[in-house]
Amino acid sequence: MILGIENTSDYQNIVKNKNIGLVTNFTGLTSKFELTSEVLNQYGKVVKLFTPEHGLHGVAAAGENVDSYYDDKLKLDVISLYGGHQAPTESELSDVDIIVFDIQDIGIRYYTYIYTLLRVMQVAEKVNLSILVMDRPLPLGRENPLGDELTPDYFSFVGLLPLPNRYGLTIGELAEFIKDNYLPNLDLHVGHMINWNSRKDIRQNGLSWVSPSPNLPTFDALRLYSGLCLIEGTNLSEGRGTVRPFEQVGAPWINGELLAGYMNDDSKITQEGKLAFQPVWFEPLTSKFEGEICQGIQIHIKDTKFNALKLGYSVLKSMIHLYTDKFTYDLVSPSIGTNHHFIEYLAGKNIRSEMDLNELIDDTEYDNKGFKKKVEKYFLY
Missing domain, CATH: 3.90.1150.140 (Aspartate Aminotransferase, domain 1)
Structure with a gap:
């Protein structure tokens, strides 16, 4: 199969000769472990990196604030979106023509990478920048949505969208869901995968498993x-x-x-x-x-x-x-x-009492068929 970043014909004209603000981390790789930034530099110019929880190299602990810095090897500013602020500022985007997002997600509501995506999409709409989301497979394949959709009373940075615990959308599909429901004026593009078999896990699709964060090694x-x-x-x-x-x-x-x-x-x-x-x-x-x-x-x-x-x-x-x-x-x-x-x-x-938990354990309707029906229109594969 071919990852979104590898499907260059799908996006090269979108980034051609443009200054790129790249939201990424150590999972932003091709199947041959080439950095996303290196691929993009063949068509445009990556001028700045933005990073999510755990930082660019994935060494920060869960919940640990990550500092921004200048990377001498890459010759780029690396701006943390998990520390002082959760979204790029307008000044940080002043020299950017387009935002590209390329991070491996896992399709679980508590995983904060998708809320970095949300915040970046919100800013992109506000400042009238296009955003290109490079699609990547769900590591375990497209499993049925699991659990109830989150209600606004429980929104936080471990849940900022009305998603079930496991929601069954790729990062590109989720971006389409966000645009359609919340950001209608955003200029969104998705770098599509080719030949992803959604019934198989990432290794069965012929890709290496790159752990997306320090505590999900297996x-x-x-x-x-x-x-x-x-x-x-x-x-x-x-x-x-x-x-x-x-x-x-x-x-x-x-x-x-x-x-x-x-x-x-x-x-x-x-x-x-x-x-x-x-x-x-x-x-x-x-x-x-x-x-x-x-x-x-x-x-x-x-x-x-x-x-x-x-x-x-x-x-x-x-x-x-x-x-x-x-x-x-x-x-x-x-x-x-x-x-x-x-x-x-x-x-x-x-879920404070044993009675609450007994009711949840006895509940047979864990698969959220209603959510799946609601979001099937965003499936790209």
């Missing part, structure tokens, strides 16, 4: 993320700072054998054998419980058709049941919002 972590990201809003470690982020959960006060046994004995939690839970010990090198020995579970995927969101709710329910006196939700995250618990900004709903 396909299993990616499969678990739409549910296990909820753990970020609790006093549990979600495995950050270990070799298995989002594949293991724990805390210093957990008995791993007790937790694994409880979860393995419940067919609703194992989803009829699709998942298994191994008691583990681990010591995070960064993030929650840095330098402390934790016990917990490692999640083994037996069948990739499992429901990650239901798994996330099941972990929370298990913790409330077994560790009522120690397990808590983080109260607020001022950088995200102060009206709700952080976990509720992630979940998009009130």
Whole structure:
């Protein structure tokens, strides 16, 4: 298959002889690992880089403010959109003729790259600049939308659009959705992929898997993320700072054998054998419980058709049941919002009690067929 950046006939006239402001990071590569900026410089001139969460090279931790700087190797200003401001300023765009966006996304609502795209699109419409979004595949293929659409009361930078937890749109398709619903006067172009098989994952399509952020190093972590990201809003470690982020959960006060046994004995939690839970010990090198020995579970995927969101709710329910006196939700995250618990900004709903979680676990309508029907008109493949 051919990536949007590689389909040069689709966009070369759009960027020809223009000064380009490129929004990108370390995932902005061709299938042969050539930088997007190098490809664009064959037709126009990249004059400035803008970067999302984790920075240009993907080394900043989750939620860490990233500074702007001048890159001596690239001879370009690298302006952070995850620090002092979330969108380019008009002065930063004064020497730019067109904005190009090329970042690998994963199709999960909490993942902040899409909100960098939103902010950039909003500014582009305001200052009357065209924007070209280079399309890239959904890493696991086009899976059905999962979960409820986010309501405005829960909007934050981990959710600024009315999307379900997993929304099933490529970055180019999402850009079309944003323009159609919110930015009708924006001059949007999409660099289309060729021969993407949406029923296959990125490796089955013949591409290398380039991890899009520090804590999604494996396909299993990616499969678990739409549910296990909820753990970020609790006093549990979600495995950050270990070799298995989002594949293991724990805390210093957990008995791993007790937790694994409880979860393995419940067919609703194992989803009829699709998942298994191994008691583990681990010591995070960064993030929650840095330098402390934790016990917990490692999640083994037996069948990739499992429901990650239901798994996330099941972990929370298990913790409330077994560790009522120690397990808590983080109260607020001022950088995200102060009206709700952080976990509720992630979940998009009130999930404070075991009763709330039981209702969610028993809910059979996880696939959001209504959202899929609503957005099918934006499918490009």
